[in-house]
Amino acid sequence: MDREELTRLTGNGNGNCNNDDCPNVYRTASGSFVVQGEVSDAVTPPTGEGLVEIPEHVMREAFRAIGW
Secondary structure, three states: OOHHHOEEOOOOOOOOOOOOOOOEEEEOOOOOEEEEOEEOOOOOOOOOOOOEEOOHHHHHHHHHHOOO
């Protein structure tokens, strides 16, 4: 999936994250979510999966963006 296929829900200039290098939440065309954040080693995920850590304020911003 290309980044152009994602709708960015967070980090659109409302803070210090303007270079695509901060935690963000994206929505796919099918309605699922892609999360960008710091890699977490809290648990070992199954093969093909990964864990990222993302601040609560970023999730709240994403929820507001989709009207939740």
